[in-house]
Amino acid sequence: MEVLKIATAGSVDDGKSTLIGRILYDTKSLTSDKLEAIEKTSKSKGYDYLDFSLATDGLVAEREQGITIDVAHIYFSTDKKSYIIADTPGHVEYTRNMVTGASTSQAAIILIDARKGVIEQTNRHFFINNLLRIKDVVVAINKMDLVDYSEETYNKIKADFEQLMAKRDYQDQKITFIPVSALKGDNVVNKSDKTPWYTGPALLEHFEALDRKDVYNVGTPRFPVQYVIRPKTEEHHDFRGFAGKVYGGELSVGDEVVALPSQTRSRIKEIYFYDKKYQTAARRSSVTITLEDEINLSRGDMLVKAGDLPTIDKQFTATVSWMDSDKMTPGKKYVVQHGVNKVLAKVDNIHHKINPDYSGIETEVDGLGMNDIAQVSFKLNKPIFYDKFKDHRTNGSFILIDTQTNNTVGAGFIS
Amino acid sequence: MTDTSHINALENEAIYILREVAAQFERPVLLFSGGKDSITLVRLAQKAFWPAKIPFPLMHIDTGHNFPETIEFRDKLVKDLGLELIVRKVQDSIDQGKVKEETGRYSSRNSLQTTTLLDAIEEFKFDACIGGARRDEEKARAKERIFSVRDDFGQWDERNQRPELFDMLNGQIELGQNVRVFPISNWTELDVWSYIKEEQIEIPSIYFAHKRKVFLRDGLIWSHSEYVYQEEDEEVLERMVRFRTVGDMSCTAAVFSNATDIESVVEEIKDSTISERGARIDDKRSEAAMEKRKQQGYF
Structure with a gap:
């Protein structure tokens, strides 16, 4: 059984919460006490149907306003997979939440109201999923019950969306269109007989069929040193293990590795997971590695395979998603957290803002405000070891931390 | 480590988070209730730092109304693993007049724990408290971050949470603030039980x-x-x-x-x-x- 994390995006009233509620209901993931609470609240609000959105809109403010304001995580599982839905709000002012939700997801659902078709916010949701290089995206055309399950309407929306697809940067992203009614349950978990013209899978069937290779990019292994383990006990007196998570590929005992930044060479001697030795460390496993030679390595350093070095540089250009109410301006200093490595960075130049709805760029920029996306150059006080985001999702991304407030104020994807 | 089953993905994530805590904070503590989730955390911490010992103490906020089985279990676990255990009692907070015992049909000391916990954080100057809360437990928890920053008063401002992107955890805080850390955020109840079964972890x-x-x-x-x-x-x-x-x-x-x-x-x-x-x-x-x-x- 695997875990698949899916980001959902949609505008107010697209029925996103209803869709998630429907998935939970049809996969029998809603427990009787939760269902009871939903029934009770739906009744007290005078609805004659079950308001599944109550299953996800958790916070008091959200219930009052009837909208979703933060990323909520919803869990359910089938016999095949475990699912985590990162439910993100779709308003323009919540771009940062969409970026956040998408950054940890392997697949995404973009919801479109069949009555409204592709709107400006659809562009934005698609732009962000494409920017974050989510490999598998489903465009769920919802509320089909309100357009009489019309094949013509579905085809029109699909054609409109395909025009957007021509503009995308990441062309290999796989996109699947599915006509659904979250309220009535058509093509959500089960195939509907109301759309005989649609021959593809129901939404959940689509995700059930996804394989690891459909959602993960396999690249080159990077091993950032997270923590150095030196027990200094009698039994393990000379043990010096480098603890960390393997990203992008796998590492094996005997591999020739280069330590960065020193560029010293060695070989992997042992790979431990807890007290057991393994021949290979899989992608995304949290292991402890020992080396043949005594090399001085500390947190923030990196082990990579010889002959497969990342870029080592004190400057880079990246697409930045700004997430703070304080403006980013040229000359300002921030902490760049690149994986577990932290360096001080100065904003060298904000080249241009990118309108996240495919409406072009703005070149006259004096600073970045909340939810802006822009192309920015940075200068660093010491080199980092990076790949381009398009080549390595982990080693090509970073966050920006405000040196005064310590808040995470932005995210970046190295170009 | 070539197995990439579902539980292993969650286990690898939790180990990564625990190592981030040890690396980013000066005085972390693992909040230990004697329940299955905190027992699972102890096992994950053993795995994260082996062959070194777990580099932080455990702390139990004791309501005094425990199941006796839980306390026996706690003491044995701490002894077997050679861990440091700190106990702070709600009874002391009551005796000091800081909190008032609830009375009546639904009286409980559960909510009184907050005062005792905040006092203990101040006493030991803990900057990170590791807890076993999970997002699937309750809908307000579904929005909790993995590194959740609390202000001087221990309060959670759900409107103003730090975004968490990719695997990157930002543990930078000001003096007086602390971070609540939830390494098993993404586990469900069934995941925890399956893990206990697979790992043959002893529970009360x-x-x-x-x-x-x-x-x-x-x-x-x-x-x-x-x-x-x-x-x-x-x-x-x-x-x-x-x-x-x-x-x-x-x-x-x-x-x-x-x-x-x-x-x-x-x-x-x-x-x-x-x-x-x-x-x-x-x-x-x-x-x-x-x-x-x-x-x-x-x-």
Whole structure:
């Protein structure tokens, strides 16, 4: 059984919460006490149907306003997979939440109201999923019950969306269109007989069929040193293990590795997971590695395979998603957290803002405000070891931390 | 490590988070309740730092209304693993006049723990408190970050949380602030039980079906105990029960069960139609009970 994390995006009233509620209901993931609470609240609000959105809109403010304001995580599982839905709000002012939700997801659902078709916010949701290089995206055309399950309407929306697809940067992203009614349950978990013209899978069937290779990019292994383990006990007196998570590929005992930044060479001697030795460390496993030679390595350093070095540089250009109410301006200093490595960075130049709805760029920029996306150059006080985001999702991304407030104020994807 | 099953993905994530805590903070502590989630955290911490010892102490905020089985278990675990245990008592906060004991039918010391916890954080200057909360437990928790920053008063500002992107955890804080860390955020109740089964982790006996004196109120099964308020007309029954979650005796309801071993518990959870917190009396107080308590600094 695997875990698949899916980001959902949609505008107010697209029925996103209803869709998630429907998935939970049809996969029998809603427990009787939760269902009871939903029934009770739906009744007290005078609805004659079950308001599944109550299953996800958790916070008091959200219930009052009837909208979703933060990323909520919803869990359910089938016999095949475990699912985590990162439910993100779709308003323009919540771009940062969409970026956040998408950054940890392997697949995404973009919801479109069949009555409204592709709107400006659809562009934005698609732009962000494409920017974050989510490999598998489903465009769920919802509320089909309100357009009489019309094949013509579905085809029109699909054609409109395909025009957007021509503009995308990441062309290999796989996109699947599915006509659904979250309220009535058509093509959500089960195939509907109301759309005989649609021959593809129901939404959940689509995700059930996804394989690891459909959602993960396999690249080159990077091993950032997270923590150095030196027990200094009698039994393990000379043990010096480098603890960390393997990203992008796998590492094996005997591999020739280069330590960065020193560029010293060695070989992997042992790979431990807890007290057991393994021949290979899989992608995304949290292991402890020992080396043949005594090399001085500390947190923030990196082990990579010889002959497969990342870029080592004190400057880079990246697409930045700004997430703070304080403006980013040229000359300002921030902490760049690149994986577990932290360096001080100065904003060298904000080249241009990118309108996240495919409406072009703005070149006259004096600073970045909340939810802006822009192309920015940075200068660093010491080199980092990076790949381009398009080549390595982990080693090509970073966050920006405000040196005064310590808040995470932005995210970046190295170009 | 070539196995990439579902549990392993969660285990690798939790180990990564625990290592981030040890690397980013000066004085972390693992909040240990004696419940299955905090026991699971201890196992994950063992794995994260082997062959070194777990580099932080455990702390138990003791309501004094514990199941005796939990305390016995706690002391044995700490001794077996050679860990440091700090205990701070709600009774002391009551004696110092900082909190008032609740009275009546639904009285519990559960919410009083907050004051004792915040005092202990100040006393030891802890900058990170690791807890076993999970996002699937409750809807306010579904929005909790993995590194959740609390202000000087231990409060949670749900409107102003730091975004968490990719694997990157930002643990930078000001003096006086602290971070609550939730390494098993993404685990479900079934994940925890499956892990306990797979890893053969020992847990207190109250998690397995046993004969206990109980009484029924509001459709819940309450323990008959000196710590739990009971009306005269609430009849004491002896039944086979077990606990799915272990808080203090006054806020934890039992479920009828014949699951006496881990295999049958896992099967029971799979078939269950009631959520784990459905048996938490403290959550029944209102629709927004958990969110309110969290804003006040509850775990």
